[in-house]
Amino acid sequence: MNESLILGIETSCDDTSVAILRGEREILASVVSSQNELHAPFCGIVPEIAARRHLELILPITQQVLSEAKVNMDQITGIGVTTRPGLVPSLVVGLSFAKALAWSRRIPWVGVDHLEAHIFASFLEGEIEFPFLALVVSGGHTSLFVVKGYGELQLLGETRDDAAGEAFDKVASLLQLGYPGGPVIDKAAKEGDPALFELPRPYMKETWDFSFSGLKTAVVHLVKREGIKPGSPEVNHVAAGFQEAVVDVLVAKTLRAVKELSIPRVVVAGGVAANSRLRRRFEEVAKEESLTIKVPPLSLCGDNGAMVAFVARYRLEMGERSPWHEDVRSRTGY
Amino acid sequence: MPERRRLFLGIDCSSPWGGVALFDEVKVVGSVCVEGSRHHPFQPVQWIDELLSSLNASPEELAGVGVTKGPGVFTGLRVGLAVAKGLAFSLNIPLYTMTSCEAIARCLPIKGLICSLLDARRGEFYAATYRWNKGVIEPLTEVMLLSKKRVKEMEGKVLFVGPGVTAAEVEGVDLPLPVAALVARYTCDMVKKDKEPDDPSSVLPSYIRLSDAEANRGIQVV
Numbered sequence: 117m118n119e120s121l122i123l124g125i126e127t128s129c130d131d132t133s134v135a136i137l138r139g140e141r142e143i144l145a146s147v148v149s150s151q152n153e154l155h156a157p158f159c160g161i162v163p164e165i166a167a168r169r170h171l172e173l174i175l176p177i178t179q180q181v182l183s184e185a186k187v188n189m190d191q192i193t194g195i196g197v198t199t200r201p202g203l204v205p206s207l208v209v210g211l212s213f214a215k216a217l218a219w220s221r222r223i224p225w226v227g228v229d230h231l232e233a234h235i236f237a238s239f240l241e242g243e244i245e246f247p248f249l250a251l252v253v254s255g256g257h258t259s260l261f262v263v264k265g266y267g268e269l270q271l272l273g274e275t276r277d278d279a280a281g282e283a284f285d286k287v288a289s290l291l292q293l294g295y296p297g298g299p300v301i302d303k304a305a306k307e308g309d310p311a312l313f314e315l316p317r318p319y320m321k322e323t324w325d326f327s328f329s330g331l332k333t334a335v336v337h338l339v340k341r342e343g344i345k346p347g348s349p350e351v352n353h354v355a356a357g358f359q360e361a362v363v364d365v366l367v368a369k370t371l372r373a374v375k376e377l378s379i380p381r382v383v384v385a386g387g388v389a390a391n392s393r394l395r396r397r398f399e400e401v402a403k404e405e406s407l408t409i410k411v412p413p414l415s416l417c418g419d420n421g422a423m424v425a426f427v428a429r430y431r432l433e434m435g436e437r438s439p440w441h442e443d444v445r446s447r448t449g450y
Numbered sequence: 451m452p453e454r455r456r457l458f459l460g461i462d463c464s465s466p467w468g469g470v471a472l473f474d475e476v477k478v479v480g481s482v483c484v485e486g487s488r489h490h491p492f493q494p495v496q497w498i499d500e501l502l503s504s505l506n507a508s509p510e511e512l513a514g515v516g517v518t519k520g521p522g523v524f525t526g527l528r529v530g531l532a533v534a535k536g537l538a539f540s541l542n543i544p545l546y547t548m549t550s551c552e553a554i555a556r557c558l559p560i561k562g563l564i565c566s567l568l569d570a571r572r573g574e575f576y577a578a579t580y581r582w583n584k585g586v587i588e589p590l591t592e593v594m595l596l597s598k599k600r601v602k603e604m605e606g607k608v609l610f611v612g613p614g615v616t617a618a619e620v621e622g623v624d625l626p627l628p629v630a631a632l633v634a635r636y637t638c639d640m641v642k643k644d645k646e647p648d649d650p651s652s653v654l655p656s657y658i659r660l661s662d663a664e665a666n667r668g669i670q671v672v
Contacts, residue, residue, distance in 0.1 A: 154671045157667070158663050158667070162661055164524065164661035164662065164663065165663065165664070167524070167525070168657070168661070170528075171528050171531060171654065172654060174532065174535070175535045175651045176651045176652075205524070208491075208528060208532075209528050212495070212529045212532035212533050213532040213533070214536075215495040216495060216532070216537045219499060220512075220536070220537050220540040220541050221509075221540055440495050441493050441496045443491060443493075
């Protein structure tokens with residue numbers, strides 16, 4: 117009966133997600149409600165629409181998760197909620213709701229960093245030896261970390277402009293493939309030849325930072341120059357070429373960090389870690405270079421409450437507590 | 451063992467002045483009223499915690515929660531509603547909501563026509579007109595989104611009240627009003643009269659306005 121039962125709440129972007137974690141890694145229930153269809157007409161996330169939907173869903177999803185886990189609020193031993201980084205109007209909904217639950221039931225709670233949660237999502241499948249490198253790639257983030265222990269993250273580099281997932285969205289929109297860009301480009305690329313059109317690789321060798329806006333602009337010029345029409349077979353070649361360029365950069369930079377810092381363990385996390393080409397390339401690299409490369413299962417790549425609960429559990433165990441005046445932040449604390 | 455107190459909580463995060471208040475079936479036993487800003491966002495849970503601590507009260511003594519549901523600053527409305535939903539669900543207590551316009555008008559039990567005014571920015575205002583009739587407040591209009599010109603045209607016919615008065619440049623009352631206290635008392639009344647509460651899992655803010663993205667594109671998501 118002493119096992120922890122942590123409620124994890126995540127509303128940092130456009131997915132409303134709540135989960136209950138028993139002990140270290142048993143997910144009793146997890147619900148993720150995607151808002152993709154709401155944002156599709158705008159080809160990108162509209163923060164105000166996202167926040168409105170979070171407020172609609174936060175309580176029904178919490179009730180659903182408690183009921184699926186056959187748990188009542190009395191049994192919850194801790195609450196974790198994403199407080200940074202993310203869209204402020206969205207974050208505020210989850211945080212306000214979480215505080216009300218925690219306060220009214222005197223449940224210990226802690227604000228969680230979304231990037232830390234993504235990185236430790238892999239731990240829900242089993243522990244990984246420290247230190248390791250973590251590449252977080254999603255619609256809002258492209259960051260490379262050295263992870264030295266639980267909650268000990270050192271940021272090596274991050275994107276200076278578009279996040280990788282954001283570039284996927286913009287290119288998908290240009291090619292009229294739909295929204296969100298990740299899955300539709302992944303699919304189109306399977307029918308295309310990545311070497312047919314030449315696209316730049318922004319390796320940025322002098323830094324650990326990333327930049328994808330130049331690549332995106334190169335795709336715009338390519339489409340104009342070649343007169344590529346939406347729906348034509350060339351679209352698949354462009355998608356394949358673009359995806360390959362992004363994957364090349366992500367893999368090369370991660371490998372450079374492995375070698376320069378002599379850390380042969382890598383965690384790949386975030387929504388873009390669901391990309392089939394990226395997963396395949398990291399698998400190949402792991403074999404070729406004898407590395408341990410961990411990519412979470414698809415269900416844990418996107419935003420989810422379970423990863424937030426995981427981080428909350430060890431932070432609460434370390435004695436950390438958030439104050440009632442805790443606020444949200446658009447940027448990571450790392 | 452003494453009988454447990456029954457406390458009724460009011461929350462208002464809809465206007466530049468936010469607050470929480472507690473009503474104990476007879477009187478307002480405590481309230482917090484704070485001017486929000488970009489750097490000091492509303493923290494209703496912190497205020498509730500401080501208020502109950504100062505009264506040596508526990509969350510279990512809350513017998514009902516009320517909240518203003520808008521119109522107002524979008525993020526503020528969501529903060530208030532998210533907290534109220536969380537408390538109502540977690541403590542299993544009834545939740546009542548009221549438009550911010552009605553809550554403002556209820557602060558002024560006087561003869562004549564009262565028009566609540568909130569600044570909606572971009573030269574527009576949320577407004578609704580009320581009248582007291584034998585101690586009961588009656589809405590005479592829906593909550594509307596009006597241009598400054600339309601508001602000006604009503605000058606002299608109604609008493610303007612609320613945080614939009616200064617921005618609309620009309621004669622009226624623009625003071626920090628005890629909205630949260632009003633909502634707390636209203637909640638107590640509703641509970642005592644056994645009125646049907648709102649469903650915490652489905653009640654939503656009265657935004658009145660669409661998001662900019664929807665308005666600009668002429669699309670409304672459902």
